[in-house]
Amino acid sequence: MNTITQPVPQLQQTRRRVPPELTILLVLVGISLTFEILGWILQGQSFLGNTQRLSIMILQVSVIGIIAIGVTQVIISDGIDLSSGSIVGATAMIAMSLAQVGTFERALYPGLTDLPVIVPVLAGLLVGVVCGAINGLLIAYSRIPPFIATLGMMVTARGFAKWYTKGQPISFPTDSFAAIGKGLAPVLIFLIVAAIMHVVLRYTRYGKFTYAIGANKQAARVSGIDVERHTVKVYAVAGLLSALAGIVVASRGLTAQAGMGTSYELDAIAMAVIGGVSLSGGRGSILGTMIGMVIFGVIISGFTFLRLDAYYQEMLKGIIIVAAVVADVYRQRKRVKTA
Amino acid sequence: MVSPRTAEAIKHVIEETERHGLLAIEGIRKEFPGVVALDNVQLRVRRGTVHALMGENGAGKSTLMKIIAGIYQPDAGEIRLRGELVTLKSPLDALEQGIAMIHQELALMNWMTVAENIWIRREPKNRFGLIDHGRMAEMTADLFARLRIKLDPRAQVSELTVAQKQMVEIARAVSYDSSILIMDEPTSALTDREVEGLFSIIRDLRERGIGIVYITHKMNELFEIADEFTVFRDGKYVGSHLSTDVNRDDIIRMMVGRDITDMFPKIECPIGEVILEVRNLTIPGVFHDISFSLRRGEILGLAGLVGSKRSNVAEAIFGVTPATSGEILVNGTAVTIGSPSAAMAQGFAFLTEDRKETGCFLSLNCLENIQSALITRSHVKGGFVDQSTVTKLAEDMARQLRVKTPNLYETVENLSGGNQQKLLIARWLLTKPRILILDEPTRGIDVGAKSEIHRLITGLAAEGVAVLMISSELPEVLGMSDRIVVMHEGRVSGVLDRADATQVKIMDLAAR
Ligand SMILES: Nc1ncnc2c1ncn2[C@@H]1O[C@H](COP(=O)(O)OP(=O)(O)OP(=O)(O)O)[C@@H](O)[C@H]1O
Numbered sequence: 001m002n003t004i005t006q007p008v009p010q011l012q013q014t015r016r017r018v019p020p021e022l023t024i025l026l027v028l029v030g031i032s033l034t035f036e037i038l039g040w041i042l043q044g045q046s047f048l049g050n051t052q053r054l055s056i057m058i059l060q061v062s063v064i065g066i067i068a069i070g071v072t073q074v075i076i077s078d079g080i081d082l083s084s085g086s087i088v089g090a091t092a093m094i095a096m097s098l099a100q101v102g103t104f105e106r107a108l109y110p111g112l113t114d115l116p117v118i119v120p121v122l123a124g125l126l127v128g129v130v131c132g133a134i135n136g137l138l139i140a141y142s143r144i145p146p147f148i149a150t151l152g153m154m155v156t157a158r159g160f161a162k163w164y165t166k167g168q169p170i171s172f173p174t175d176s177f178a179a180i181g182k183g184l185a186p187v188l189i190f191l192i193v194a195a196i197m198h199v200v201l202r203y204t205r206y207g208k209f210t211y212a213i214g215a216n217k218q219a220a221r222v223s224g225i226d227v228e229r230h231t232v233k234v235y236a237v238a239g240l241l242s243a244l245a246g247i248v249v250a251s252r253g254l255t256a257q258a259g260m261g262t263s264y265e266l267d268a269i270a271m272a273v274i275g276g277v278s279l280s281g282g283r284g285s286i287l288g289t290m291i292g293m294v295i296f297g298v299i300i301s302g303f304t305f306l307r308l309d310a311y312y313q314e315m316l317k318g319i320i321i322v323a324a325v326v327a328d329v330y331r332q333r334k335r336v337k338t339a
Numbered sequence: 340m341v342s343p344r345t346a347e348a349i350k351h352v353i354e355e356t357e358r359h360g361l362l363a364i365e366g367i368r369k370e371f372p373g374v375v376a377l378d379n380v381q382l383r384v385r386r387g388t389v390h391a392l393m394g395e396n397g398a399g400k401s402t403l404m405k406i407i408a409g410i411y412q413p414d415a416g417e418i419r420l421r422g423e424l425v426t427l428k429s430p431l432d433a434l435e436q437g438i439a440m441i442h443q444e445l446a447l448m449n450w451m452t453v454a455e456n457i458w459i460r461r462e463p464k465n466r467f468g469l470i471d472h473g474r475m476a477e478m479t480a481d482l483f484a485r486l487r488i489k490l491d492p493r494a495q496v497s498e499l500t501v502a503q504k505q506m507v508e509i510a511r512a513v514s515y516d517s518s519i520l521i522m523d524e525p526t527s528a529l530t531d532r533e534v535e536g537l538f539s540i541i542r543d544l545r546e547r548g549i550g551i552v553y554i555t556h557k558m559n560e561l562f563e564i565a566d567e568f569t570v571f572r573d574g575k576y577v578g579s580h581l582s583t584d585v586n587r588d589d590i591i592r593m594m595v596g597r598d599i600t601d602m603f604p605k606i607e608c609p610i611g612e613v614i615l616e617v618r619n620l621t622i623p624g625v626f627h628d629i630s631f632s633l634r635r636g637e638i639l640g641l642a643g644l645v646g647s648k649r650s651n652v653a654e655a656i657f658g659v660t661p662a663t664s665g666e667i668l669v670n671g672t673a674v675t676i677g678s679p680s681a682a683m684a685q686g687f688a689f690l691t692e693d694r695k696e697t698g699c700f701l702s703l704n705c706l707e708n709i710q711s712a713l714i715t716r717s718h719v720k721g722g723f724v725d726q727s728t729v730t731k732l733a734e735d736m737a738r739q740l741r742v743k744t745p746n747l748y749e750t751v752e753n754l755s756g757g758n759q760q761k762l763l764i765a766r767w768l769l770t771k772p773r774i775l776i777l778d779e780p781t782r783g784i785d786v787g788a789k790s791e792i793h794r795l796i797t798g799l800a801a802e803g804v805a806v807l808m809i810s811s812e813l814p815e816v817l818g819m820s821d822r823i824v825v826m827h828e829g830r831v832s833g834v835l836d837r838a839d840a841t842q843v844k845i846m847d848l849a850a851r
């Protein structure tokens with residue numbers, strides 16, 4: 001039978017969808033305007049009109065934003081990373097201990113002072129990569145759930161940070177180390193990291209593999225992807241970015257403490273999730289996370305601006321995070337229904 | 340000029356290939372906890388042939404294919420590719436050795452585009468080393484043009500129907516330009532039209548010397564496309580023949596070890612009053628003005644091409660995605676069905692088309708899968724499930740449908756595709772519905788079990804159950820239905836009575 005001439009039935013073209021980032025952006029605009037209006041009513045002044053407030057806000061969220069970039073790719077690959085905050089603490093300690101000035105007589109390593117800035121930075125980043133890779137190895141090869149593996153790292157890394165100086169803070173960094181977190185430098189670092197990761201996720205094989213594994217691990221495997229090896233990479237990158245955040249925090253504060261970065265992991269996850277990164281994997285983008293990060297910042301600085309009690313702030317923050325996810329899930333469901 | 344040594348080597352390869360064929364498998368054994376899936380099986384595939392692999396559900400066909408595709412490792416036996424002994428350690432390994440596979444349980448990445456799914460790991464790059472999405476879409480369009488598939492390369496896979504997904508899988512497997520192509524039930528969700536399209540692709544590949552292993556439960560496909568075939572039964576090798584040497588009954592006898600005479604035991608039974616009436620059901624942009632009625636004891640077939648939105652109508656009736664306008668009347672009174680649980684309260688049951696996405700709880704065991712619908716409405720006292728009764732009901736039903744599993748506590752993920760389908764049928768039959776909606780009920784089910792399921796459906800109809808059956812297999816629709824509603828692009832294009840329905844008439848209405 002000759003079938004060459006037989007037409008295959010026309011399958012309808014799928015409609016182009018509104019990018020999810022756009023709806024999140026609208027949420028951001030909505031929240032900002034709400035604060036603006038409340039500002040005029042309750043405080044008699046503009047919320048958005050104050051550039052100083054806005055730059056403080058961006059600065060505040062940038063450090064956690066760096067972590068959120070790493071966490072975004074972890075969540076896209078259908079994982080989770082609870083260890084980021086503790087890795088911040090551990091790397092802050094290690095980097096700072098190698099960044100002290102020689103004129104400070106009680107330096108942690110008196111023989112290792114006034115080192116070039118690259119030494120503490122690389123040491124910190126290395127620690128982050130190692131912690132992340134351990135997370136990844138545990139998850140990929142011993143098949144424990146990401147939640148448990150990174151929970152273990154969270155506790156261990158924090159313990160390490162405390163043990164490192166028996167709880168003592170480390171201070172007096174060199175000028176060049178202190179420059180890393182000065183002024184708006186953290187914002188710049190964040191933007192560079194975000195831009196790189198945006199390109200990586202969208203235009204490189206690394207990115208495609210990350211989405212593929214998150215969307216369907218078995219399908220990724222039969223497509224010839226080495227799922228285990230890639231998982232290790234994803235967590236190592238997340239560890240690297242947590243370490244970078246740790247270095248920035250230590251530099252900015254001119255001191256490192258074992259408790260630094262506590263609960264950053266949750267804020268970072270919240271930013272990603274508000275930004276539309278799906279906790280079931282396979283979906284999300286850096287743009288979304290960036291918007292999620294700004295929403296997060298606007299909420300916090302908005303509440304402070306309205307002089308809301310700190311306790312109320314926390315409660316409301318929790319509610320807003322959940323509301324954002326509910327809205328996202330609802331949007332997804334509606335879309336699937338009409339598809 | 341070829342050096343004498345190279346010439347000698349080439350001659351050697353050719354000789355070895357002649358002797359063993361393209362792919363020669365010998366003495367393969369594979370055991371899973373509690374089951375010997377394969378016991379000393381063999382398979383020999385020659386260049387440029389289509390080799391059908393036949394056997395009942397759970398015979399071990401997919402298991403062997405997964406071994407060839409590097410997904411499972413055999414416990415014993417050898418695999419020769421062009422005469423050379425090989426070990427296939429991973430899917431990547433198999434792909435690199437020129438073995439590509441279309442998986443029975445669709446293996447696509449949701450939320451990614453069609454093009455990304457096809458070219459994953461092989462994405463074209465631009466001069467900056469970044470992925471060139473434009474080029475990738477073009478490559479996909481070229482591939483689709485060659486295969487005559489009409490699908491948007493930039494569409495998201497999660498928005499495709501099962502049939503469209505199957506086409507993407509086919510395209511991806513072909514895109515590897517492999518020397519061996521394994522197709523594990525590639526047509527289970529396709530209608531005759533798309534199947535014809537696939538067959539012309541297969542003939543083309545065969546012409547180019549590719550060896551194709553083809554698994555199907557559709558007998559007529561075997562005679563249309565296969566040159567040779569091998570039969571497995573219960574994990575054992577039964578025999579291989581040229582498909583011209585045997586007839587349908589011979590093969591069935593080899594597969595099941597007994598004769599099956601009546602493929603579609605249709606019993607004409609008295610048809611009662613109208614129980615379900617659907618009036619002008621519409622979801623704008625999906626389907627429009629769907630009206631039909633269904634009587635007690637009637638089997639109403641719903642036929643149409645892929646994309647005719649038959650499944651969407653079924654989903655609307657069952658409240659999965661309620662229609663935006665139109666009426667549903669049960670026993671003459673208008674009802675609003677806003678959710679599946681509301682539909683079940685009205686006595687509906689709905690076997691969905693996509694067993695992996697909307698059917699099975701893959702990580703739960705067989706018993707939990709069978710009982711899940713039943714215990715939402717009955718057999719629960721004070722929050723506790725009356726487990727002994729339910730287990731007994733489930734066991735009886737599983738036995739009747741001949742579900743092949745060591746016991747009902749086996750995780751469903753480990754069952755063969757056809758056996759998973761049987762569990763889902765068992766789930767809905769246990770709820771004793773008044774109106775049973777079946778979407779591709781025998782998808783991936785072997786001949787023996789198929790006639791058993793047909794017998795069960797007919798038996799239910801005889802007891803007064805109204806059945807709405809969507810099927811892409813025309814012989815099934817024709818054999819089972821009292822009336823047939825044909826849909827075309829979201830509209831009813833005609834209704835045929837059993838007496839004057841023919842394949843040609845249905846296809847005419849379906850294609851317009
Ligand atoms: N991962 C696994 N773990 C345990 N048992 C398995 C696993 N995979 C397959 N089996 C068992 O091996 C047997 C053969 O299964 P297989 O999937 O190869 O059957 P099949 O011939 O492809 O059937 P079908 O026609 O239904 O697709 C079945 O009894 C099945 O339950």
Ligand SMILES: [Mg+2]
Nearest residue numbers: 401443755756
């Ligand atoms: Mg199978």
